[in-house]
Amino acid sequence: MKPVWWMVGGSVCAWLMVMTFVGGRSWLESLLGMIGPLVMASGTWILVERTHTRSPVGLTSLLIRAFAVKVVFFGVYVTTMLRVLSLRPLPFVVSFTGYFIALHLLEALLLRRLLAADMRAS
Numbered sequence: 157m158k159p160v161w162w163m164v165g166g167s168v169c170a171w172l173m174v175m176t177f178v179g180g181r182s183w184l185e186s187l188l189g190m191i192g193p194l195v196m197a198s199g200t201w202i203l204v205e206r207t208h209t210r211s212p213v214g215l216t217s218l219l220i221r222a223f224a225v226k227v228v229f230f231g232v233y234v235t236t237m238l239r240v241l242s243l244r245p246l247p248f249v250v251s252f253t254g255y256f257i258a259l260h261l262l263e264a265l266l267l268r269r270l271l272a273a274d275m276r277a278s
Contacts (some may be wrong), residue, residue: 167194182247200222
């Protein structure tokens with residue numbers, strides 16, 4: 157659960173720094189660009205930790221299912237933000253893309269660390 161707090165804290169700090177440099181005009185687009193990737197990365201990591209604790213063998217099937225859910229979620233999320241809420245596309249897409257890449261990279265590094273610890277233990 158500790159990595160989730162790092163994800164949330166890092167994302168909020170990054171958002172605050174961006175708002176300091178960019179100004180308040182894009183605060184909503186930037187915030188909503190952060191929330192979708194943050195919710196999915198945090199949720200996935202919580203499930204990964206729980207699954208790893210119970211049965212490490214189940215991680216692969218969990219990650220495949222999580223990938224499918226993310227594909228659908230992100231398609232609906234981006235469409236909703238741009239078409240339904242009519243957010244300005246450029247700030248939203250830049251924010252969304254940055255957080256998406258950063259959080260998924262962090263997830264990959266955390267997963268690598270988790271699996272490396274398993275390899276050392278066995």
